[in-house]
Amino acid sequence: MNSLPTLPLDAAFAGNRLLASLSAAERELLAEHMTVISLEPGERVLTAGGLVDRSLFPFDGLMVSMITELSGGRSVEVASIGKEGAVGGMVSSGVAPAFTNAVVQIGGRAASIPMAVLQSAKQASPHLQELFCRYGDALLAQVMQSVACNSFHPIEARAARWLLHAQDRVGGDRLALTQESLASLLGVQRTTVNAVARVLGEQGLIANRRGAIQVVDRDGLEAAACECYARVEGHFGAILGPDGRGRTTPSTD
Incomplete structure (x- = not known):
């Protein structure tokens, strides 16, 4: 650090x-x-x-x-x-x-x-207190949805959901992440993730780069993901506003 x-x-x-x-x-x-x-x-x-x-x-x-x-x-x-x-x-x-x-x-x-x-x-700031409480609610929703997702949804859909979340958080198409790391995060064997990555690659949704995964077809990846991605993102917007900021426009006070 x-x-x-x-x-x-x-x-x-x-x-x-x-x-x-x-x-x-x-x-x-x-x-x-x-x-x-x-x-x-x-x-x-x-x-x-x-x-x-x-x-x-x-x-x-x-x-x-x-x-x-x-x-x-x-x-x-x-x-x-x-x-x-x-x-x-x-x-x-x-x-x-x-x-x-x-x-x-x-x-x-x-x-x-x-x-x-x-x-x-x-x-000192009621807005700060409310903003962080709202974010805490949104984060808890993500955790609860992950529990349901890990219990019921196939690994292909879970992997697509995770890649979408990662792209949102990183802000780019290239995810500096190995398949071994992705397998650990999803709680599955590396061979399982290798097979899933191969299928997603054959569908033209992602491409494997050295030490990275490239999102090629965002719309296609959303179609391949389970419902959990849309539910978490929808709740985030409902709790924190359309721009994820807790209010529609930044404060000027």
Whole structure:
């Protein structure tokens, strides 16, 4: 994890959908104590049972997976977070233990804000408090839908759904992710994902690149995905507004 100069702060406020909704006054509550950091794939930003002492607001293509681990080395992703949201401390008041691990899947940058600063800002701004509570609701919806999806939907549809979510969070067609990583996130064998990727590739929906997956046909991938993608995105829009910002236009107060 590398800290960067304060110059990218404007990029953070513009690149993260939650931060982009803040008024000038609300930005001032956070900016003085905000640091932009660069994160690489595989870095763990939260550890289950460890204290959450900061919140991260991804932008610049960063995607973080919330991963639940079971005995025997088994694990599965329960939620993914990118430029639409934040990692850690959205609903809790102050420092609290994390329930799952949060691991960087696709590298990029994030704005890091100490929990104490974020909590003070919530108390000073009713909009901030409401915004983060609404985002917490949207994130919980994603987790609940993932439970249903993992229980009932075929792996082909689940993989298509995950790739759509990843593309939304990264903001581009190229996903710097290997099939082995995707298999781990979906909780299946690599051979299973290899077969699914081959089918999606033969249908012209994706293309495998060295160390990456390229989304070729977005509409076709949506048709191949299960209903869970549309349900989660629809709820996100209903909770946080059509632009994902918690209100129809940024505040000017």
